[in-house]
Amino acid sequence: MKITQIFQENKPLLSFEVFPPKPNYPIETIYRTLEELRDLAPDFISVTYGAAGGTRKRTVEIASRIKNEEKIEALAHLTCITHSQEEIDEISGRLRQEGIENILALRGDPPAEGAGQTDFTYARDLILHLRRSGEFCIGAAAYPEGRPDGTGMAAEIGHMQEKVAAGADFFITQLVFINEHIYDFLEQLAKKGITAPVFIGVMPVYNTRQIWRITELAGAEIPRELNSLLEKYVDSPADAEKVGIDFAVRQIADLLAHGVDGIHLYTMNRARQAREILRRLGMTVSSLPVADQ
Numbered sequence: 001m002k003i004t005q006i007f008q009e010n011k012p013l014l015s016f017e018v019f020p021p022k023p024n025y026p027i028e029t030i031y032r033t034l035e036e037l038r039d040l041a042p043d044f045i046s047v048t049y050g051a052a053g054g055t056r057k058r059t060v061e062i063a064s065r066i067k068n069e070e071k072i073e074a075l076a077h078l079t080c081i082t083h084s085q086e087e088i089d090e091i092s093g094r095l096r097q098e099g100i101e102n103i104l105a106l107r108g109d110p111p112a113e114g115a116g117q118t119d120f121t122y123a124r125d126l127i128l129h130l131r132r133s134g135e136f137c138i139g140a141a142a143y144p145e146g147r148p149d150g151t152g153m154a155a156e157i158g159h160m161q162e163k164v165a166a167g168a169d170f171f172i173t174q175l176v177f178i179n180e181h182i183y184d185f186l187e188q189l190a191k192k193g194i195t196a197p198v199f200i201g202v203m204p205v206y207n208t209r210q211i212w213r214i215t216e217l218a219g220a221e222i223p224r225e226l227n228s229l230l231e232k233y234v235d236s237p238a239d240a241e242k243v244g245i246d247f248a249v250r251q252i253a254d255l256l257a258h259g260v261d262g263i264h265l266y267t268m269n270r271a272r273q274a275r276e277i278l279r280r281l282g283m284t285v286s287s288l289p290v291a292d293q
């Protein structure tokens with residue numbers, strides 16, 4: 001089923017993101033997580049497309065597992081950097097064969113070394129190409145706090161307009177901790193007539209050093225109060241995780257109260273935090289066990 005169809009029936013949407021295990025780990029290492037995430041009844045699960053070539057093939061395999069074994073709708077990420085049109089057609093053809101109807105179309109980050117042929121310069125160009133095949137429901141990335149590469153907000157919103165014009169059906173945001181930034185952003189999109197649904201990326205903190213690394217790369221701001229607590233628990237991941245869960249519960253409750261289109265949880269391939277957050281929000285059947293992993 002296409003995500004736009006699910007959205008018509010079931011707003012706000014709840015989705016999870018996973019990433020393929022590194023090539024030296026068996027692909028099966030993610031299967032248990034997928035089963036646990038399935039039990040939380042998300043509207044869809046997305047699978048990232050590896051920057052490292054080694055995990056790229058696994059995206060199709062995992063998306064297929066989500067769709068055909070776990071019977072949850074799958075969203076396959078696809079980046080166009082260092083891909084020829086032929087390669088893109090080959091991957092989208094495999095997705096089609098597996099029954100995957102949803103693609104998150106991205107440019108991707110330029111690789112540190114070596115560059116293959118790139119036929120599509122921007123995500124917009126990839127979206128346009130996929131749209132011509134007419135079969136996929138297409139999502140794109142959005143950046144409510146701007147991009148680390150310094151793209152200004154006016155330019156960013158211009159790029160989003162281009163993505164919609166090219167055929168994007170919905171957006172998923174970069175992880176954000178400060179809801180006011182999201183509300184400002186949504187207001188700006190509305191002013192520019194962008195009406196495509198925007199699913200808000202929320203990442204529960206698992207570990208202080210890890211979240212510092214991730215937010216630096218993503219250009220996401222951590223609220224001062226949250227950061228003080230994370231500093232306090234820099235060497236105590238279990239406490240940092242509790243702080244992260246408390247924060248995510250409050251953040252999501254506020255987002256839902258503001259009527260956002262959907263919540264996209266960056267799970268980091270773990271189900272425990274997602275399960276606990278949803279339980280506390282009353283978004284799961286209370287009988288679901290909150291087991292330790």
Ligand code: FAD
Binds near residue numbers: 110140142147162
């Ligand atoms: P674009 O929107 O094409 O933007 C790329 C750059 O080009 C920006 O600097 C932008 O300002 C500029 N630009 C865009 N359009 C134009 C134009 N018309 N003229 C001039 N300049 C333009 N990366 C992965 O490798 N794999 C993933 O699975 C993945 N998943 C992601 C999921 C989400 C929800 C998000 C938010 C990001 C994800 N990324 C992923 C990261 C993403 O690939 C990078 O942020 C990448 O640098 C930009 O991708 P984009 O699709 O936003 O590119």
